[in-house]
Amino acid sequence: MRNTGYLVSLLLVVVCSCSPTDSAENSENWLELQAMASLMDYDLKELEDEIISLGQYTESLFEHREEWISKADQSKYRIKGVAANAAPDADSSMSSLYIPDLGQDLNAVMEMIYITNPLDSLFREIVKRRSVVSQVYFNSSVQLNRLYPPYDIYNMLEPDLDVTSFNFYYEGDEEHNPSKSAVWVQEIYIDPVGRGWMISLLQPVYYANKLMMVLAFDITVNDIIESYINKSNKTLLIIDATGTVVAGKNKAIEALSLPPLKNHTYTQTITSDSYRVEDFNLFKSKSREVRKMASDIILAGEKMYVLNDNGEKITIRAERIDRLNWFILDLNLQ
Structure with missing residues (x-):
């Protein structure tokens, strides 16, 4: 997913834009943060094009x-019951099909399966080529879900779910997305097929002015941590526009007076059933200083904040990821 030439050009642009009076250390800190925010935004645009x-x-x-x-x-x-090609005995070259038991028109379902069978190879190729995309799928108003890689439908899903009732469908419908364009589900949510907390990119598909389905790419929080956060030696945190932690290093989580980490790491915490989004919201921190910092960065657009809390001084730099309205925070723990 990385575009090396783009990243090198980006670094050169940022370096050249720095004032000669900037200290070398300060310039370097801003350089990496700005480069990461721009790179993430560029990668997200590539996914939109895809x-x-x-x-x-x-x-x-x-x-x-x-x-x-x-x-x-x-x-x-x-098709056996509500599924076809379900794990653990699935053919790994094919998607899984989920057909909820809602008394729908089975002829329409079968036609949808036949028409969209060519998508299997494309779904598989996208997951292989795009490292941050954990799964590709569509949900259709005829009550059909086609998802790659295949998953254990019988044990993971109830037999009578309405696939149009989830945000990864309705956020792409005409009421919520009248422009019929690619749209991000920006707030993290729990994946119903067991891949933890994630965000989704949606693309509605229309035929004869009728919404036939909503395509989706899923990116898990773990993907974001591994692809971006863990590539840097800085103490980084990514938050969304509501102040909720999307991803971050353990030291950053602890430094901002968020709840003690369960299972030793944030990565394990966000994949566990005990994780609650509201517990990791900076606006709900027990620290007044942390709440003020979140307000200054998210609401007032400040790019630097010096946090003095419990005798600790933390210099925080912030850069916005425009496409998602997220913020990357770099915590300099002194």
Whole structure:
């Protein structure tokens, strides 16, 4: 996912923009933070381009729907109850299909399966090529979920879920997304198929002015930690526009008076059932200074804050990730 040439150019631009009077250390600190924020934004734009292209291809499948239905391999998926190709005995080259028991039109479901079978190879290729994308899928109003990599549907999902009732569907519908464009579910949420806390990128697919499905890429908090946070030796924290911690290093979590970490690390905490988003919100910190810092950075747009709390002095630099309205904080613990 990294674009090395872009990153080198970005670093050069930031270096050249620094004032000659800046200290070397200060320039270096800002350089890395600005580069990371810009790189994340660039990577997110690449994902948007990817899902838009996938959406256009999917629309073309519906434009030739009769052809795809007529030549479909109708034996490719064997539906048992509410699922097909479910783990642990799934074919890893194929998606899993979830068909909730809601009394829907099964003929419409089967047609949707046949039309969209060509998506399996594209879903698989995207997950392989895009390191931060943990799963690719769509949810359709005919009550069909097609998701890659395959997962254990029978043990993970109730048999009668309405796939259109979740934010990874309705945030992409015409009411919430009238522009019919790619849209991010910016606030983290728990993945119903067991991959922990995540964000999603959505792309609606229309045919004959009717919403046929919402495509989605999922990025887990673990993906963000491994792909960005752990690549730096700085004490970093990513928060969203509500002040909730999206990802961060353990030292940063502890320094801002957030709850004690369970299971030793934040990475393990956010994948456990005991994690609560509200416990990791800076506006709800027990420290008045932390709450003020969150207000100054998120609401007032400040890029630097010196936190004096319990005798500790922490210099905090902040950069905004524009595409998600998130903020990367660099905590200099003195």
